[in-house]
Amino acid sequence: MSELFALFGGTFDPIHYGHLHPVMALAGQTGLQKVTLLPNNVPPHRPQPEATALQRVAMLERAIADLPLFEIDTRELDRETPSWTVATLEALRAERGPHQPLGFIIGQDSLLSLSKWHRWQDLLSLCHLLVCQRPGYATQMETPEMQQWLMANQAQDIQQLHQTPAGYVWLADTPLVNISATEIRQRRHQGRSCSDLLPAAVIDYIDAVGLYRD
Numbered sequence: 001m002s003e004l005f006a007l008f009g010g011t012f013d014p015i016h017y018g019h020l021h022p023v024m025a026l027a028g029q030t031g032l033q034k035v036t037l038l039p040n041n042v043p044p045h046r047p048q049p050e051a052t053a054l055q056r057v058a059m060l061e062r063a064i065a066d067l068p069l070f071e072i073d074t075r076e077l078d079r080e081t082p083s084w085t086v087a088t089l090e091a092l093r094a095e096r097g098p099h100q101p102l103g104f105i106i107g108q109d110s111l112l113s114l115s116k117w118h119r120w121q122d123l124l125s126l127c128h129l130l131v132c133q134r135p136g137y138a139t140q141m142e143t144p145e146m147q148q149w150l151m152a153n154q155a156q157d158i159q160q161l162h163q164t165p166a167g168y169v170w171l172a173d174t175p176l177v178n179i180s181a182t183e184i185r186q187r188r189h190q191g192r193s194c195s196d197l198l199p200a201a202v203i204d205y206i207d208a209v210g211l212y213r214d
C-alpha cells in the first residue's frame with residue numbers, strides 16, 4: 001500500500017478548529033502521512049482577506065507548531081495570478097510523479113460548489129478528493145448530474161485511496177465542527193472571545209498584531 005499525501009487549500013483568514021479537527025480525524029481514518037496547507041492567493045477583483053498573506057502564513061505556522069502531521073506550502077502566494085487549484089495540482093503532480101497517491105481535502109460546502117471550480121472535471125485525474133463533513137450544508141449535490149458524478153466516483157474503501165494515484169472521492173466520517181473564519185472575524189470585531197474556536201497561539205498572534213479589529 002502506498003503512502004497517501006494530501007493538500008488542503010484555503011484562505012485561512014484565520015485558520016481554526018473547523019479546519020484542524022476534521023482534517024486530523026480524516027488523517028487518522030485514512031492513514032494520511034502528511035497534510036500540506038496551501039494558503040490561497042486571493043485575486044485583486046475578489047473581496048480581500050482581512051489578514052495579509054504574511055499574516056495568514058504566520059497564523060498557520062503558530063497553529064501547526066506542535067502538529068507534525070501538517071506542513072505549509074506558500075507557492076500560491078508567490079504568484080501574482082489567481083491560484084487555480086487545478087494548476088497547483090498539476091505542478092505538484094509533476095513534482096511527485098504519476099504514481100504517488102495524492103488527496104486534496106475540502107469541506108462539504110466546497111464539494112457542493114465544485115462544478116464552479118476552474119476545470120473541475122480535471123481534478124480527479126490529478127488527485128483524490130477527500131471531503132470533510134461540515135454542519136449546515138446539504139449532503140446531496142445540487143443537481144442530479146452532480147449527484148450522479150459523485151456516486152460514480154465515490155470510493156468504497158480506504159485501500160482505493162492508497163492503491164491508485166487519483167480518481168476517487170472519499171466522503172469522510174469526520175466530526176461536525178460548526179466554526180467558520182467569518183464567525184471568528186465577526187466575534188473579534190464585536191470584542192467577543194474566540195478561545196473555543198482556534199488555537200491559543202493563533203489568538204495570541206491576532207492580539208499581538210491587532211488583527212480583526214475595527
Ligand code: ATP
Binds near residue numbers: 133135178181
Ligand atoms: P470564511 O468563513 O472566511 O469563508 P472558512 O472558515 O470557510 O472561511 P476557508 O479557509 O475558506 O475557511 O476554508 C478552507 C477549506 O476548509 C474549505 O475546503 C472549507 O470547505 C473547509 N472548511 C472550513 N471550515 C470548515 C469546517 N468548520 N468544517 C469542515 N470543513 C471546513
